[in-house]
Amino acid sequence: MTHAGNGGPRPETASAAAGDPRIGVYVCHCGSNIAGTVDVAAVRDWAATQLRSRGVVVAQDYRFMCSSLGQELIEREIREKGINRVVVAACSPHLHEGTFRTACEHAGLNPYLCELVSIREQDSWVHADRAAATEKAKAIVAGGVERVRHDAELVPLRVPIHPATLVVGGGIGGISAALELANAGYPVYLVEREPSLGGHMAQFDKTFPTLDCSACILTPRMVEAGSHPNITLLTYSEVERVEGYVGNFTVTIRRRARQVDESLCTGCGICWEKCPVAVIDTQFEAGLGYRKAIYVPFPQAVPKFPVIDRDNCTYYERGTCRACEKFCPPQAIRFDQDDELLTVDVGAIVLATGFRLFDARRVPQYGYGRLPNVFSSLEFERLSNAAGPTGGRVVLRDGVTEPRAVGIVHCVGSRDRAYNWYCSAICCMQSLKFAHLVRERTGATVYECYIDMRTPAKGYDEFYQRLIEEGTLFVRGKVAAISEGGPTPEEAGRLVIQVEDTLVGRQRRIPVDMVILSNALEPQADAREVAKRFGISCSLDGWMIERHPKLDPVATMTEGVFVAGAAQGPKDIPTTVAQGAAAAARVLGRIQQGEMALEPIRASVDAVRCSGCRICNNLCPFNAITFDEDRMSTEINPALCQGCGTCIAACPAGAISGTVFGTAQILSQIDGLLLRTAAATAEPAVSVQLEGVPA
Amino acid sequence: MTQDQLAPPAVADPGRGFLAEVVARAGTAARLELCIQCGVCGGSCPSADEMDQTPRTLFAMIRAGMREHVLRSTTPWLCVSCYRCTVRCPQGVQVTDVMYALKAMAVAQHTYLNATAADFSRAFVWNVETFGRSFEAGLSARHYLRHYLTRLPAVAPMGIGMLRSRRLRLLPPRRIRGIADLRRILVCAKALEAAA
Amino acid sequence: MTRYLYYPGCSMESNARAYRDSLAAIAGPLGIDLREIDDWNCCGATEYLGLSRLPAYALIARNLALAEQVRDGSEVLVASCSACFLNLSKANHAMAESAAFSAQVNEALAAGGLHYTPDAVKVRHLLDVIVREVGLDAVRRRVTRRLCGLKLAPYLGCMVPRPDYDGRWTDRERPSELDRLLVALGAEVVDYPLKTECCGGHMTQIGPETAFAMIRRLVDGAERADADLMVTVCPMCQMNIDAFQQEMNAHFRTSYQMPIVFFTQVIRLAFGIAPEALGFGRELVDARPALAHISDAPAPPPEPARVRRPPRPKGPALPMPVMPERGDGAT
Structure with missing residues (x-):
């Protein structure tokens, strides 16, 4: 039992808590959650007797330690019995560390002298053998006791909160968040990658389930965001670098050159009228329409200024043309304009970067990209849009023929382990909307092929009912294949949907003229990169991870960075808007406080022992480490440091130490877990069988 | 007796009994329990029209414990092992297996x-166990005489053509040298499977 | 010469002799040295698995074990027959996936003094080896007689592209490997959407009407696509479509005459391995008349460099989805 040549208990670290440790151990039953598997009384008695030599002066158990009565018990004993360190054996610190620390604080004890050890998640919930689970609980308590001996009194850092906020993503989620913040009177930087605000919602004609015109409800919000005195709108821009910490972020934004002087441009539109180059618009028109090389994505674009697409502009290709420049009345074209880097200070960040559409070519049996009359969901949105390439006429790829029968295919790339495991949440409702629009515009027969119909929100199932009444033909079955029709009269020249009608139990071949795929929603291609830039993480699928899936859905594990909308997972417009507002509310709460307390879990460098090797410099995930060239030593910014411990482990000179997770604390806790310290005093009867660990 | 004449399945809770039995036979890697009844198998199957149940229906019947109906179904015998369903299944169910x-x-x-079908399989396997190789002429002759006498006039030109182009050998193949070892392997495998 | 372990399978000895002979003729020029594993046994096709599981896998695994014993330098086991290829990879996959199952199979193998370590050999189909290992450039260099004017329907059937345990093909629905190989020979490849549809497999033996419907669909599709010949990689497909075409015609009162040959026969032809007509004629639907379509027209000029931005077409038609080149890792 030697490491670092150190036998026996470790020497105590200097502590502000005066005198010898007087430790109180409090074991929670958590109803039957813990007591059902762990003999709580035995753990209590064992701690009281076997750990007495380690400073335990009192051990108690209680049915619900987190209840007011449980907390009062701890507070009373701190006051009455002179307890100066507390170990609570209950649930995970994620849940109740704050509760018990606050209780200690109420009783006048520094809250960082309280340790919460988990005998629920790490013990009773994962074991069935009562005797072994009880022994394990004792070990966990012993670990907590050893650790708490090394705990020091700490004071949280207080940092000021900058009142401005960065909102990334100019779709409906980002617009909602930005407007809430701006209307509350605080400055917002709203950054959007595309030339205009609007996101996917701007591409839609109608929104489910009310079928209100998407542009009619979105445009006023875009205009408001574009002209709001508190909002600095940065379109055609991307965030390049984020430094700093909650309350004090410094963000570098690249404003891509529009090649247009915004102070002169009036948005008159003569430039794109005169531009001779037409290219397929894969972005806003989803590849179904054309735009010019100088363009605004759509007439209601905010801002109204066009951009020049340098990859397709003849001037950048051959050095001639300049038609736009020649005809521009205010002479606003600037071929020599360069990207600009802008640095702004903000206190909080809201990420509302949205989703991208699943590439249906990955499902070759559906023929997308090969069979002309197979359309993606976004293609159909543009096709049915009154401002789209066909003026809202639902026609085949030839641009003329109206379909007589249309098939709509659900779950394309969703709910399929070969592509995406998850349900894309919006596709059922979107497909019902498509069915309605097809019927309304063409009167065609509509077959809706679904696996399960999922309509669980306000007004959604009523919409499904409406579509049933409208005569949509529902076929329950995952479409097997879409192919060119055979030689028979009803199939010739058309498409055939091959599907098992699972409610009949037979394979069907349904001839149609057009197929609309309900593509899955996927994370943006660069979601992981963006998440990393902002110091947050993504799930296995690539969606940004919230702090808690139920109770903290818009915060992230990084203080001051919030997520809203489809960047966090597939969701519809109402939920996206709600999340944008929720994120704004969270930010406003912070701004109102003026300053905030940071957990004092920090690393610090002993400048004398630091050899200046710089090994730690690039390891810090929070960019908290800098190198002082004059003193030739590393420094850690305590406000940036999140206490992860990476640098502490990496330092070859042992010059970095951490609060709360100090070396002495961790090694002592391990000693405790292995009953090294207890064993020194306990009767030999105490033996813990932990697999793979020498007793 | 056809499917329709079978007695309705027992209403008593079949539990996982029959499902567990099929899973034990097919191997857990077949992932049968994961079926979500989407029907992509039945939609993809080239011989679905001739089956009395689509594969999906059969899987639902397995869950329902309808042993007799399932084991009398024509569906497995019409499977052509094309694996179309298997590669399209969103749950990775190894339908063919x-x-x-x-x-x-x-x-x-x-x-x-x-x-x-069962007879053809047995005859094929008999050849393999006897020679270590398949014996097409012997297998076909036996099979057509036994099951497809009426088909002989139609199929005769094919047989003659195959013989003429020396694509069909009338003599059985030479036994592989390791035939005794192979038989021992198969005997042992059968015993292991029976024990499981 | 690159050495490979080789498992021919029973069909190569009997009904697919044209496959065996043509492969023997092109192996040298392609630089592949196929070492047949000694004393291999039948893979059980699709029959043994339908009777019992463990014995069926043990039967297949004996071949894998024999291959493991002789692998030296080359761990790639090439199979030319689709069913054999599938069964060998299936057994390896099942054993690699489950240690418990692998132990059972090995217990059975031990009765014959054998043992197989999962993944000890890499099972690959001949087409995969030719396209990916030999490479289409090497194939192109060997072509002495471009098959200009010959319209071929590439037909893979089921068991080569599916279930594709090792993820080898460009995709499992419409893989492009065979098409690109045939194009490299100078032939014209027709769009054949039934490329990976089933030929009926053993249904010709146990449920002929089911099989005839499938065969009819395949030859009808090839005829509609204006193909001179179907080209396959599978003895079972070749047998069903070739040998049963006449019976199918009688059954439906049709008169299809769609020849089907092995891809190796076509390679042999393009390599100009004399005498030319040799290697054809074992088919019951004679392929030789179709060969007359080969013209001596000069090779078409290389495709002009892609226009960067096609002009906007006139008329109301909507553009097709923009298709970026799909990388498929093949030459």
């Missing part, structure tokens, strides 16, 4: 309705 297991169970319990 489940069909093999159902065939084997039907053979073991003699519940299949038409002997042609």
Whole structure:
């Protein structure tokens, strides 16, 4: 039992808590959650007797330690019995560390002298053998006791909160968040990658389930965001670098050159009228329409200024043309304009970067990209849009023929382990909307092929009912294949949907003229990169991870960075808007406080022992480490440091130490877990069988 | 007896009994339990029209414990092992392997309705166990005489053509040298499977 | 010469002799040295699995074990027959996936003094080896007689592209490997959407009407696509479509005459391995008349460099989805 040549208990670290440790151990039953598997009384008695030599002066158990009565018990004993360190054996610190620390604080004890050890998640919930689970609980308590001996009194850092906020993503989620913040009177930087605000919602004609015109409800919000005195709108821009910490972020934004002087441009539109180059618009028109090389994505674009697409502009290709420049009345074209880097200070960040559409070519049996009359969901949105390439006429790829029968295919790339495991949440409702629009515009027969119909929100199932009444033909079955029709009269020249009608139990071949795929929603291609830039993480699928899936859905594990909308997972417009507002509310709460307390879990460098090797410099995930060239030593910014411990482990000179997770604390806790310290005093009867660990 | 004449399945809770039995036969890697009844298998199957149940229906019947109906179904015998369903299944169910297991169970319990397919498999396997190689001429001759006498006039030109182009050998293949070892391997495998 | 372990399978000895002979003729020029594993046994096709599981896998695994014993330098086991290829990879996959199952199979193998370590050999189909290992450039260099004017329907059937345990093909629905190989020979490849549809497999033996419907669909599709010949990689497909075409015609009162040959026969032809007509004629639907379509027209000029931005077409038609080149890792 030697490491670092150190036998026996470790020497105590200097502590502000005066005198010898007087430790109180409090074991929670958590109803039957813990007591059902762990003999709580035995753990209590064992701690009281076997750990007495380690400073335990009192051990108690209680049915619900987190209840007011449980907390009062701890507070009373701190006051009455002179307890100066507390170990609570209950649930995970994620849940109740704050509760018990606050209780200690109420009783006048520094809250960082309280340790919460988990005998629920790490013990009773994962074991069935009562005797072994009880022994394990004792070990966990012993670990907590050893650790708490090394705990020091700490004071949280207080940092000021900058009142401005960065909102990334100019779709409906980002617009909602930005407007809430701006209307509350605080400055917002709203950054959007595309030339205009609007996101996917701007591409839609109608929104489910009310079928209100998407542009009619979105445009006023875009205009408001574009002209709001508190909002600095940065379109055609991307965030390049984020430094700093909650309350004090410094963000570098690249404003891509529009090649247009915004102070002169009036948005008159003569430039794109005169531009001779037409290219397929894969972005806003989803590849179904054309735009010019100088363009605004759509007439209601905010801002109204066009951009020049340098990859397709003849001037950048051959050095001639300049038609736009020649005809521009205010002479606003600037071929020599360069990207600009802008640095702004903000206190909080809201990420509302949205989703991208699943590439249906990955499902070759559906023929997308090969069979002309197979359309993606976004293609159909543009096709049915009154401002789209066909003026809202639902026609085949030839641009003329109206379909007589249309098939709509659900779950394309969703709910399929070969592509995406998850349900894309919006596709059922979107497909019902498509069915309605097809019927309304063409009167065609509509077959809706679904696996399960999922309509669980306000007004959604009523919409499904409406579509049933409208005569949509529902076929329950995952479409097997879409192919060119055979030689028979009803199939010739058309498409055939091959599907098992699972409610009949037979394979069907349904001839149609057009197929609309309900593509899955996927994370943006660069979601992981963006998440990393902002110091947050993504799930296995690539969606940004919230702090808690139920109770903290818009915060992230990084203080001051919030997520809203489809960047966090597939969701519809109402939920996206709600999340944008929720994120704004969270930010406003912070701004109102003026300053905030940071957990004092920090690393610090002993400048004398630091050899200046710089090994730690690039390891810090929070960019908290800098190198002082004059003193030739590393420094850690305590406000940036999140206490992860990476640098502490990496330092070859042992010059970095951490609060709360100090070396002495961790090694002592391990000693405790292995009953090294207890064993020194306990009767030999105490033996813990932990697999793979020498007793 | 056809499917329709079978007694309705027992209403008593079949539990996972029959499902567990099929899974044990097909191997857990077949992932049969994961079926979400989407029907992509039945939609993809080239012989679905001739089956009395689509594969998906059969899987629902397995869950419902409808042993007799399942083991008398024509579905597994019409499977052509094309694996179309298997690669399209969103849950990764190895449909083809489940069909093999159902065939084997039907053979073991003699519940299949038409002997042609099972008989062909048995004859094929007999050849393999005897020679270590397949013996097409012997297999075909035996099979057509037994099951397709009426088909002989139609199929005769093919047989003659195959013989003439020396694509069919009338003599059985030479036994592989390791035939004794192979038989020992198969005997041992059968014993292991029976024990499981 | 690159050495490979080789498992021919029973069909190569009997009904697919044209496959065996043509492969023997082109192996040298392609630089592949196929070492047949000694005393291999039948893979059980699709029959043994339908009777019992463990014995079926043990039967297949004996071949894998024999291959493991002799692998030296080359761990790639090439199979030319689709069913054999599938069964060998299936057994390896099942054993690699489950240690418990692998132990059972090995217990059975031990009775014959054998043992197989999962993944000890890499099972690959001949087409995969030719396209990916030999490479289409090497194939192109060997072509002495471009098959200009010959319209071929590439037909893979089921068991080569599916279930594709090792993820080898460009995709499992419409893989492009065979098409690109045939194009490299100078032939014209027709769009054949039934490329990976089933030929009926053993249904010709146990449920002929089911099989005839499938065969009819395949030859009808090839005829509609204006193909001179179907080209396959599978003895079972070749047998069903070739040998049963006449019976199918009688059954439906049709008169299809769609020849089907092995891809190796076509390679042999393009390599100009004399005498030319040799290697054809074993088919019951004679392929030789179709060969007359080969013209001596000069090779078409290389495709002009892609226009960067096609002009906007006139008329109301909507553009097709923009298709970026799909990388498929093949030459």
